[in-house]
Amino acid sequence: MRVAIAGAGNVGRAIARELLDNGHQVLLIDKDPKALKLESVPDAEWLMADACEITSLDNAHLNTCQVLVAATGDDKANLVTSLLGKTEYGVPRVVARINHPKNEWLFDSSWGVDVAVSTPRIIAALVEEAVSVGDVVRLFSFKKGQANLVELTLPDGSSCIGKTVEEIELPEDAALAAIVRDGRVITAKAHDVFAAGDELLFVASSDAEARIKSCFITS
Known part of the structure; x- marks a missing residue:
């Protein structure tokens, strides 16, 4: 799989290294010459260009x-790059980084974004997941399909x-993907x-999502 990453800062380079380790081809794009640290990700392709410009993406x-x-x-810049990638080049999957939570509402399909990643939201969700038992916690949102990945830890008194x-009837538009038990992931x-x-x-x-809890926890 060939992956283009706009932004060769610490985040972009870290993503590139992970993808390369998994056997993918990676192109890093950045307009700042200081960001072109070729020795930090030697196996990637590099391009000094502005990812917000059509000629650069060509x-x-x-x-x-x-x-x-x-x-x-x-x-x-992330929004413009996402929109160009989706509308002008038909990239099947566009993932965009959200830097400021106040802008999160913009990162959807109208700007070509399939998956929006907000670091503050992910960290907050992980904190909630670590301390919440018996409550439904949203871990991640899939913007393209308007669906969420949510978690529920069963307390001792759970009715299920x-x-x-x-035997458990889930709400429409909800599917149990996996059970994590004793550090093992079990396909349900x-x-x-x-x-x-x-x-x-x-x-x-x-x-x-709002109705899942009632299927497992009785008040």
């Missing part, structure tokens, strides 16, 4: 990329303990039995 052959990551420190997966099957302390991972719409 030179990057963006039409050959399966993924575009807009990872600069400027939200405006001892019941099987097929119909005859799996719920136990106290299970971390349940769901993919759900926002409306269904």
Whole structure:
């Protein structure tokens, strides 16, 4: 898979190294000569250019990329790059970094963004997930499909303990993706039995998310 990353700062380079380690081709784009630290990611392609300009993206052959990551420190630049990548080059998957939470509402499909990543929101969700038992915690939002990845840790008094997966009727537009138990990830099957302390991972719409708790926790 060929991945273009706009923004060769610490974030962009870290993403590039991870992707290269996983066997992908990576192109790093940045207009600042000081950001072109070729020795830091020697296996990547490098291009000194402004990712907000069509000519630069032509030179990057963006039409050959399966993924575009807009990872600069400027939200405006990330939005423009995302929009150009999606509308002008038809990049199948566009991932954009949100630097300032107040701009989060802009990062959606109208700007070509499939997945928006907000570091403050992720950290807050992980904190909630670590301390919340019996509450539904949103971990991540999939902008393209208007769905969320949510987590629920079963407390000792959960009404579903001892019941099987097929015995629990979930809301429409909600699916149990996995059960995390004793550090192991279990693909949820119909005859799996719920136990106290299970971390349940769901993919759900926002409306269904609000109703998941009532399926597992009785007041």
